[in-house]
Amino acid sequence: MKKGISIWSFPKDMSISDCIKLARHAGFDGIELALGLEGSLSIESSDNDVIRYRALAEKEGIEISSLATDLFWSYPFTSEKSEIREKAMSIAMKQLDIAALLGVDTILVVPGAVGVDFIPSSEIVDYDVAYERAFKAIKELSKYSEEKKIFLGLENVWNKFLLSPLEMKNFIDNIGSPYVGSYLDVGNVIYIGYPEQWVKILGKHIKKVHFKDYRRDVGNAAGFVDLLSGDVNFPAVIENLTNIGYNGYIIAEMIPPSPFYKYYPEQLIYNTSKTMDTILKGGIKE
Numbered sequence: 001m002k003k004g005i006s007i008w009s010f011p012k013d014m015s016i017s018d019c020i021k022l023a024r025h026a027g028f029d030g031i032e033l034a035l036g037l038e039g040s041l042s043i044e045s046s047d048n049d050v051i052r053y054r055a056l057a058e059k060e061g062i063e064i065s066s067l068a069t070d071l072f073w074s075y076p077f078t079s080e081k082s083e084i085r086e087k088a089m090s091i092a093m094k095q096l097d098i099a100a101l102l103g104v105d106t107i108l109v110v111p112g113a114v115g116v117d118f119i120p121s122s123e124i125v126d127y128d129v130a131y132e133r134a135f136k137a138i139k140e141l142s143k144y145s146e147e148k149k150i151f152l153g154l155e156n157v158w159n160k161f162l163l164s165p166l167e168m169k170n171f172i173d174n175i176g177s178p179y180v181g182s183y184l185d186v187g188n189v190i191y192i193g194y195p196e197q198w199v200k201i202l203g204k205h206i207k208k209v210h211f212k213d214y215r216r217d218v219g220n221a222a223g224f225v226d227l228l229s230g231d232v233n234f235p236a237v238i239e240n241l242t243n244i245g246y247n248g249y250i251i252a253e254m255i256p257p258s259p260f261y262k263y264y265p266e267q268l269i270y271n272t273s274k275t276m277d278t279i280l281k282g283g284i285k286e
Contacts, residue, residue: 001241003276004030004065004251006210011265016040020057022266026273030065031057032251033102035095037071043094050101065249066153066183066208067099068108073119077137078112078130078161080123085133092141096148106151106207108183111138111171113159118221130161135171142177151207153183156198163192165201172205181205185253186232187212187224196236203244210253211276224255226268227275234279252276 005028010019016033023031033053036042041053057064075088095107112134116122125133138152145152154162154172162168172180182205186195191214199206213230215223228234241250252272261268278284 001247001280002029002063002065002249003273003280004028004032004063004249005269005272006032006068006251006253006255007034008068009252009254009269009272014266016053017056020053020060020062022269024060024062026269027277028062028273030063030249030251032066032068032108032253033064035067035069035071035091035098041098043091043098045098047101050098054102064102064104065251066104066106066108067095067102069095072110073113073116073122076110076112076123078114078125078133080125085137089137089141092152093144096144096150099150100148104150106153106183107145108155108208109138109141109152110157110159111154111162113161115160116158118158127161131171134161135174138180139175139177142175142180145179146177150179152180153207154180155183155185155210156188157185158188158191165193165198168198169202169205181207183208183210185210185212186234186237187214187230187253190214190216190231191219191223194233196233196240199237199240199244199246206241206244206246206248208248209241209246209250211250211279212253212255226254227252227272227279235282238279238282250276250280 005023007019071091075084077088079085099107112130114127114130115124182202184206189195213225213227213232215230
């Protein structure tokens with residue numbers, strides 16, 4: 001398994017170039033970039049701008065592991081408004097285009113939402129309606145992902161949707177595309193289940209893995225903590241990933257960056273790298 005880190009783990013004011021360099025210096029094999037509406041890497045970025053980041057990563061000796069975006073919170077595939085659903089589709093297609101330029105094999109996709117507690121203004125959509133809309137959108141999008149030969153990694157998030165590994169597996173199976181799979185976030189599972197069970201059930205459907213940790217007794221977003229500080233059973237997760245033959249990226253997504261790093265926040269990157277070494281090796285080895 002390869003060790004990566006999400007760009008969302010870095011200080012917000014740090015440039016993509018500096019994030020790439022810091023990730024490599026901290027010992028990561030890869031970095032996950034993120035697509036925005038505007039900014040250094042956005043749906044408005046030129047091909048040359050995108051390719052520049054790929055060239056920089058290659059120069060630094062680090063891979064771009066995947067491409068995420070937080071835009072599907074504002075533009076969900078499940079929205080009551082057709083114009084928002086259409087915008088979601090255009091964003092996803094652009095995400096695939098940019099992923100191809102970056103040379104990555106997977107994009108992170110939030111498949112929709114029934115409701116989102118941490119976004120008070122978000123729509124509440126009937127579950128059956130959300131399922132139908134998400135299925136239609138991902139099914140259509142899968143055709144473009146097959147053309148691009150880039151996986152759609154459907155993430156389990158706090159969206160009150162696809163709440164069990166059996167449901168996620170069934171959703172993916174029914175799409176019926178080899179380019180649609182799971183982007184498993186082990187920290188996001190904790191409030192509704194056990195990530196090691198998701199690994200076993202999803203099996204070969206898993207295309208990428210996010211590492212976060214979470215304390216169940218907190219019960220809200222403040223429960224996300226540094227790796228090995230929460231309730232994720234990392235030894236069981238690694239054991240089951242090994243059992244299913246997963247050898248892809250494990251990507252730390254330290255969101256939000258820990259408030260305990262008030263000074264020198266870049267230390268989080270180094271600490272996360274060392275902790276991931278311990279997890280992946282099954283303990284501290286002499």
